[in-house]
Amino acid sequence: MSEKILAPLAGKVIALNIEVNGPVEEDEEVLVIEAMKMETPVYAPCSGNVISIHVSEGDEVEEDELIATIETE
DSSP states (O other): OEEEEEOSSSEEEEEEOOOTTOEEOTTOEEEEEEETTEEEEEEOSSOEEEEEEOOOTTOEEOTTOEEEEEEEO
């Protein structure tokens, strides 16, 4: 089963803290989005392995855009 991580708001990805095939824990900070000079961390909704990442540092994202997919354990 897989779980999607979606952008909670539009902005610029300024930090990406996960890797494809890497483990992630529930509530771990996976990336940071900057919008209007404020930084918003985005957290993993579940534990598992990252199977895909759809953004890179410096990318502009829209609200509800797919950021990554986690394969749950």
